[in-house]
Amino acid sequence: MTTGGSSPSKPLRADAERNRSAILAAAARLLAKNGLSVSLDDVAAEAGVGSATLYRRFSSRDELASDVLGQQMAEYVARTEAELARSQDDPWGALTSYTHFVVEHQIADRAFAEVLSSPGLGTAALREDLDRTYRDLQAIVQNALDAKVVRPDMHCSDLLMLFRAVNGLIAADAETATEAWPRLVATFLAAWRSDGPALPPVSAVWDRTEA
Amino acid sequence: MTTGGSSPSKPLRADAERNRSAILAAAARLLAKNGLSVSLDDVAAEAGVGSATLYRRFSSRDELASDVLGQQMAEYVARTEAELARSQDDPWGALTSYTHFVVEHQIADRAFAEVLSSPGLGTAALREDLDRTYRDLQAIVQNALDAKVVRPDMHCSDLLMLFRAVNGLIAADAETATEAWPRLVATFLAAWRSDGPALPPVSAVWDRTEA
DNA sequence: CGCGAAGTGGGGAAGATCGTCCGTTTGGGT
DNA sequence: ACCCAAACGGACGATCTTCCCCACTTCGCG
Structure with missing residues (x-):
């Protein structure tokens, strides 16, 4: 939740980290409800971010999943x-x-x-x-x-x-x-x-x- | 198989009836193997007929299925x-x-x-x-x-x-x-x-x- | 307060399927 | 054997979905 540990590779900017969490939460919600075949655009919309943001953080569907x-x-x-x-x-x-x-x-x-x-x-x-x-x-x-x-x-x-x-x-x-x-x-x-x-x-x- | 009874509404021409049977057989094969979501184009290809022929005989996927x-x-x-x-x-x-x-x-x-x-x-x-x-x-x-x-x-x-x-x-x-x-x-x-x-x-x- | 990093969202590309149009072929009655 | 209507088939345009990039905007650290 508020831990935000993630990988220590690069300290993410505050808003970037916030968006990353939102995407993960949205993905978790949609994956649970609709299965692995969720559309990445849907995840981005659910998270309230642009789709480009999602693709920058997660290079592929597999990585997100x-x-x-x-x-x-x-x-x-x-x-x-x-x-x-x-x-x-x-x-x-x-x-x-x-x-x-x-x-x-x-x-x-x-x-x-x-x-x-x-x-x-x-x-x-x-x-x-x-x-x-x-x-x-x-x-x-x-x-x-x-x-x-x-x-x-x-x-x-x-x-x-x-x-x-x-x-x-x-x-x-x-x-x-x-x-x-x-x-x-x-x-x-x-x-x-x-x-x-x-x-x-x-x-x-x-x-x-x-x- | 060779019965070809079907509906007596209109006597179908010989080749038309032959194609109709081929389509039904192909559809049966693909439906059995891949489920209800078969593409109609695939059925036509499997039957060895053009897609137009399929659409002429069966107005919708439901009718065929x-x-x-x-x-x-x-x-x-x-x-x-x-x-x-x-x-x-x-x-x-x-x-x-x-x-x-x-x-x-x-x-x-x-x-x-x-x-x-x-x-x-x-x-x-x-x-x-x-x-x-x-x-x-x-x-x-x-x-x-x-x-x-x-x-x-x-x-x-x-x-x-x-x-x-x-x-x-x-x-x-x-x-x-x-x-x-x-x-x-x-x-x-x-x-x-x-x-x-x-x-x-x-x-x-x-x-x-x-x- | 300024500059660069990050975000935004619209839009184009790719793939798939549907359903129709039209030039060509074929059946079969005479 | 001839000829017309019926049937054929391949290709095409439309629609849908998802993926991903580009030009412009905004945030926030120093």
Whole structure:
């Protein structure tokens, strides 16, 4: 917020710094509402600056997007690690609350939802953060498996499948998805907890996401 | 194929009829692969005709799309009613095979997937067919509920939720979705069959879809 | 208070799609 | 075999969207 740390490369003039913050805030708002495909002109308008100002500060759409998402990703990583720690004592509780957290995040922020489920989107630094959380996610699932609080053929990629499924709800109707998601999550959790017939094997599809 | 029935309004010249069929086939192919947003120029190119020919036969994108989807929808309606009939004797088998059928259809045809999950898309006639199948779907679920082969708080809108979820898989990566969907379907079926804690209530969101 | 750095916003370029015009070709009835 | 009407197709203008640059203005540090 008022920190304004940013990079110490060059001390920005007061109004320039103000505009930079306004652009970042506007971009965050529009990215959350409309996804990664926002028009840069729209961002500039939302921030109340000319489009030229935006292009001077951020050389490309990717740079802007990764600046915005980078901040949010830090929070995401932290929360994931917190749940992992909790997972030792309460594997089921950690699994459910982590799942809820991520899905709520997806619902609240379309750009996050898109980056989360589409490998190839986002900058390298972003993907690295995501990979890191994916390793934590694997551990959370492993703890649940070890504690036998989920069916033995559950797999960590099932979480990724849920995250993609949530995107389907959002795409169909972003408005109503905010009401509909809890039942979707509960359905997955019920399936993971149940001991019905074996699920089809995890396809090799998910390997690429893990790499 | 070689039937060429169409409307008896005006006997089309031989080459005109041939082109009309080529356009419909090309449109079906591209709609299946790329969804409803295909460019009409692309359809014309795929059919090997000029764009003017396409516009002469089909006054609008909607007319073309509904002609193509109308045929497929007939098959869809028929299959749904067949499963409903079967549902009397084998409620669980009908539910599972119906679910598999629809999801396979979604995977194979993106335009169908989009129309299925986005009320407001498609022509009135199309929506009517969909509404009809939705009534059948409700009956299939009701049979399963009555036979107690699914948990008592299952709801027919859960099928719609699954269909939207499948779209999430397709959107993330259409290629890999063809491998990944069976486990998604199995997860839902496992949840419906299980008797875990109650699911969150069905939100009012789905009422509109039912109307 | 003056000068240079930064900002402004309008506008042009590029890409995509839509839908129509018109010269040319082709079908098929006689 | 002939000939007209119907159909063809490629190209063109219009519209839309987004990206990015240029000439002019304004701010604020020293």
